[in-house]
Amino acid sequence: MSILVYIENVEGALKKSAFESLSYGKAVGDLTGEKVTALSIGNVSQEELNKVGQYGVEKVIEVNSSDLGQFVNQAYASVIAEVAKSIDAQTVILSNSFSGKGLAPRIAAKLGAALADGAISLPTISGSIWQIQKSVFSNKAIATEELQEQKKVIALTPNSLEATESAVPVAIEKYEPQVAAADLSTVIKDIVRATDKVSLPEADIVVSAGRGLKGPENWAMVEELADVLGAATACSKPVSDAGWRPHAEHVGQTGLAVTPNLYIAIGISGAIQHLAGVSASKTIVVINKDPEAPFFKVADYGIVGDAFEVVPQLIEALKAY
Numbered sequence: 001m002s003i004l005v006y007i008e009n010v011e012g013a014l015k016k017s018a019f020e021s022l023s024y025g026k027a028v029g030d031l032t033g034e035k036v037t038a039l040s041i042g043n044v045s046q047e048e049l050n051k052v053g054q055y056g057v058e059k060v061i062e063v064n065s066s067d068l069g070q071f072v073n074q075a076y077a078s079v080i081a082e083v084a085k086s087i088d089a090q091t092v093i094l095s096n097s098f099s100g101k102g103l104a105p106r107i108a109a110k111l112g113a114a115l116a117d118g119a120i121s122l123p124t125i126s127g128s129i130w131q132i133q134k135s136v137f138s139n140k141a142i143a144t145e146e147l148q149e150q151k152k153v154i155a156l157t158p159n160s161l162e163a164t165e166s167a168v169p170v171a172i173e174k175y176e177p178q179v180a181a182a183d184l185s186t187v188i189k190d191i192v193r194a195t196d197k198v199s200l201p202e203a204d205i206v207v208s209a210g211r212g213l214k215g216p217e218n219w220a221m222v223e224e225l226a227d228v229l230g231a232a233t234a235c236s237k238p239v240s241d242a243g244w245r246p247h248a249e250h251v252g253q254t255g256l257a258v259t260p261n262l263y264i265a266i267g268i269s270g271a272i273q274h275l276a277g278v279s280a281s282k283t284i285v286v287i288n289k290d291p292e293a294p295f296f297k298v299a300d301y302g303i304v305g306d307a308f309e310v311v312p313q314l315i316e317a318l319k320a321y
């Protein structure tokens with residue numbers, strides 16, 4: 001019996017969430033005594049695949065078929081389930097990323113496995129029954145889910161656990177899957193914009209701004225702060241609705257849910273719909289001129305002040321640091 005960890009890549013580079021999944025898989029393997037195998041789908045270099053060894057995983061199964069060059073939910077789920085069966089994996093671990101959210105239930109259905117999507121903790125194991133925590137109700141509560149099936153699929157919330165390193169040598173094994181034509185009927189095309197900016201879903205630090213910034217012409221200081229911190233930029237819904245920022249930056253209930261280690265909110269009131277997508281961030285810093293702004297209730301650190309005075313000073317202080 002073993003554990004299979006599906007490692008996502010973007011344009012051939014393994015994602016940060018892939019390393020978190022590997023590290024989580026290794027920790028689960030240490031609890032159950034099972035071996036951990038990584039699975040990569042797509043064109044990923046050997047040098048990149050060797051990185052799994054940095055997270056204590058000794059074997060990678062590489063699927064690099066021309067049919068699977070593009071992400072196809074149904075086909076990827078079939079391949080992951082097929083590989084899991086071939087190595088007798090009782091547990092499949094992946095990231096609860098945008099694609100992971102589509103894959104996890106499909107893999108679970110194919111394997112007849114119990115599913116924990118959005119896991120934020122290691123399992124507490126009692127025989128074949130595992131208990132795992134997940135955030136629910138827009139991160140307002142933590143639920144403990146009991147997985148009673150022998151087989152389990154766990155989709156780990158990005159940034160919920162740190163990837164811990166422990167170097168081992170890696171063996172890479174190629175695998176040719178049987179891809180059914182029907183599984184390739186829907187192709188989701190990834191449009192990766194060539195940009196040197198940090199990707200928002202993967203970001204460790206997010207600098208986000210709202211209507212308090214008055215207009216798109218004032219975003220230069222937000223971008224500068226993000227550059228200084230190596231952060232991604234985000235915004236509230238009205239900001240993207242008004243066309244001040246691209247929709248891809250909209251976070252919240254109807255936008256992207258993010259879980260960075262640091263979320264800096266500038267001129268955002270902290271409406272419940274905004275908090276739904278950001279409140280699981282590890283540390284929240286709020287800059288708002290209104291001391292009664294609801295965001296301060298969930299902030300770890302708050303600065304009551306005018307963003308146009310505070311942010312430039314913050315940038316200068318960080319540059320001097």
Ligand code: FAD
Nearest residue numbers: 210211212236237252253254267268269273274289290307
């Ligand atoms: P405002 O509410 O206008 O707040 C601006 C803030 O900036 C205020 O707190 C103000 O004190 C502060 N400010 C003003 N000037 C300054 C200054 N110079 N310096 C510092 N602070 C200043 N919203 C989302 O963000 N994401 C969602 O996914 C989302 N989904 C929604 C879904 C539904 C069904 C509905 C009904 C609403 C949704 N909303 C969402 C909208 C949400 O309810 C709020 O209206 C929105 O989040 C407010 O955006 P804001 O904080 O940028 O603007």
